[in-house]
Amino acid sequence: MSLKTIKSICLGYLALLIIFYSPKIDALSHEWIAVPKSQYGAQLWDKNSIEEHQDGFIRVLSKFIPKSTTEITQDILYTMDVNCSEKSFRDIAVGAKKFNEFKNEDTAWKDPNGDKLILGVIDQVCAFIN
Template sequence: MHLKTIKSICLSYLAFLIIFYPPKIDALSHKWIAVPKSQYGEQLWDQNSIEKNSNGFIRILSKFVPKSTTDITQDILYTMEINCSETTFRDIAVGANKFNEFENKDSEWKEPNGDKLILGVINQVCVFIN
């Protein structure tokens, strides 16, 4: 009888929590910041996604919007890491429908090689974080 009472109290408490304290939904909205456009399209980065990790690198969400979109050319979503001191980047994950669809486990640091869009993201993020 004592065990039934404890179960009843626990279930009542659980029901109370579910009703009056709904689970946190990750509804953090994106705050997209655009860099100057190029002939290929537009690059945006999410100001609300900035994280600085223990190595000092900055992780952000970014998306590329091609100049013309079709079924083949769609927005590309990236999770990027940026090394401000060396002006380099690496794509940690990529996706077409949602962020982090495909993780890039062996991503290497790359130079922007004059890519106006990537340089724009790196410069804006590094200025913002400092």
């Protein structure tokens, strides 16, 4: 077999691999949307992470960025559920380095109690879905 034939075969396999193996790159990319800032910092939610569940709630990835960051106060990553009809939320998991590092044991629905950042996420996510 000639070198030219081997190169052609390798290039053919490479082309097939590229065409038929499509990694989930979209799952890795975030499209962060900011809500109005508060005195404590900023909150963002990921437009690409929204999942509508049959139970009527919406799951979304969210990120809190404190006004000042140190080794102690870092960005906090949340996986949260939003209930649009009740204007409530629950944090499913949190993390500092990656999403879902720590599962939240308390999965009860909570009222945002006037928290401007959480209300901003709820309002924007619900408006986006509708």
